[in-house]
Ligand SMILES: CC(C)[C@H](C(=O)O)[C@@H](O)C(=O)O
């Protein structure tokens with residue numbers, strides 16, 4: 204297969220981890236006789252530094268022409284602490300999501316047996332957890348009108364949803380639940396928000412089309428608790444943009460490190476793959492960033508094109524790296540100094556020689 | 564001291580748990596020579612059933628005339644699953660908060676030594692956690708304009724904040740931090756929301772007035788993770804209405820049961836005390852509801868009026884009940900069948916005879 208992949212490394216640890224994912228994809232191409240080409244684009248704080256624009260036109264064009272986009276991370280503490288910055292790195296990420304209409308974001312939360320002890324949660328609490336979070340990604344309060352009054356004394360953001368926006372991500376979530384354990388949990392705040400009540404109404408209307416799926420509901424505050432005390436109750440979670448942002452990062456505690464969580468963002472025309480972690484500027488260029496979220500995002504990319512054996516090879520490599528403790532310091536209590544690159548090299552080797560790779 | 568206390572038991576387990584708190588307050592009045600009078604009011608689903616109004620005028624009047632309000636819980640699954648209900652129990656609770664201008668909600672999160680094993684989190688993770696969450700309670704997306712388009716295809720909620728609304732709760736939180744470990748964490752989503760950027764600006768402007776307080780920031784998604792992986796890093800958390808709702812319920816996993824979390828809601832004129840848990844309709848009238856959150860809310864009420872010894876007596880009773888496993892099933896692995904009333908009776912006895920009370 205020929206795939207033209209746009210690579211947007213972005214800020215902080217983005218470039219380091221993305222480099223490992225690209226390495227894995229190159230190894231896959233070689234082993235499975237595919238032709239993957241890669242084209243880099245600027246996004247985020249680095250794009251602001253170089254072009255005054257967090258999302259240069261050229262980057263959008265590269266993305267639009269690509270078959271898939273591999274995204275790193277964006278953000279920089281210097282913008283975070285300055286509430287007056289007009290141009291912000293996040294506009295790059297949010298801009299791509301919106302411009303490419305990547306409305307459905309899928310975030311798998313899987314408790315790896317080899318990592319159960321790494322979680323802040325008790326093992327019996329999390330073992331066998333396997334959740335797919337379907338997060339709406341191009342609507343809600345992220346993209347609703349924002350206002351700051353002229354005197355600067357009042358600010359507002361609108362959380363808005365249309366039936367159409369809810370339907371498309373809801374269908375995707377119902378279908379995923381149908382193919383899994385058949386349980387879909389809608390998370391909202393319908394006891395307070397009008398937009399949440401529209402979510403409930405639309406999802407209830409779709410429900411009869413999926414007779415094999417059992418639908419239930421949780422308010423977001425309650426879901427934030429239930430996700431910790433009983434994560435195994437969940438199969439597929441469907442939720443709006445902001446609640447999905449919160450729940451998915453929270454869910455990283457189940458897995459043991461946010462450095463493990465990958466995601467797919469899809470629309471009708473485009474698909475982007477990215478770790479759910481941020482740029483962690485402070486950890487950049489130290490060789491300590493965990494590349495697994497990015498490498499697993501590459502696996503999700505392969506899945507997206509039906510390259511299941513290839514994706515499986517990457518995942519086996521990741522599993523083996525976890526089993527052998529070839530992991531960065533966020534997960535490693537056994538070996539010091541296993542760097543971002545070392546993990547990437549190990550998985551690259553595994554892709555080439557799945558039966559022989561061991562720690563060396 | 565004479566105190567006229569409005570009691571709003573509300574729905575579900577509200578009446579059962581509130582009855583135990585009232586019992587504790589009556590015992591305190593007797594032992595410490597105070598005169599507490601109680602006047603009940605209707606609120607929530609029960610008020611809808613009886614008066615078609617989740618917050619009858621009479622209830623507001625009772626509350627306005629009272630020195631303090633003791634609130635139970637509101638909500639009913641029959642309204643939760645019906646997104647079309649026009650009248651909802653929550654309007655009762657939100658109505659009181661707004662009408663009495665209870666803008667500052669304080670939720671303590673304390674890991675009790677005797678309960679460390681009950682938490683979903685590993686003991687080493689949570690021991691000695693002691694956090695105060697300051698949640699803004701009468702603004703934000705809860706109270707901003709809500710719209711549903713005529714064709715029912717679009718719905719929206721506005722999250723709006725004014726400088727004034729942020730300042731009053733922020734001052735309270737800074738002062739609390741000053742009197743504690745001197746650390747204040749503002750939780751927001753300033754990388755995306757205009758309203759969050761106003762929060763950051765206002766809080767940064769107040770910062771110089773509190774030189775002893777160290778201010779830091781977390782985005783809500785990150786805070787939802789950090790609260791679990793490292794809760795001890797927090798002293799006072801300051802946040803807007805919705806984020807406070809989510810974080811405080813999530814934080815219950817540290818304490819071991821949501822049935823333990825009390826709160827104070829204050830404005831310039833009024834003060835209300837309530838458990839942070841909901842109505843749990845399914846558990847109502849079974850004698851299994853944990854009354855401790857409500858009893859600790861009564862202790863917060865006493866604190867509010869400077870009755871510190873009295874509040875301490877209640878807390879000692881709670882501690883002793885936890886130590887002796889006189890707890891409802893949500894916490895109890897030692898004894899079966901310790902009911903809501905039994906816990907209330909134990910704490911009442913303790914208030915009268917702090918040196919003698921034991922399991923009998
Ligand atoms: C960087 C930020 C704007 C982004 C979001 O809030 O969506 C991130 O947290 C994520 O989850 O992808």
Ligand SMILES: CC(C)[C@H](C(=O)O)[C@@H](O)C(=O)O
Nearest residue numbers: 394395424638653656808839
């Ligand atoms: C019942 C509900 C409206 C309420 C809220 O969201 O504020 C509750 O969850 C709380 O935290 O007090």
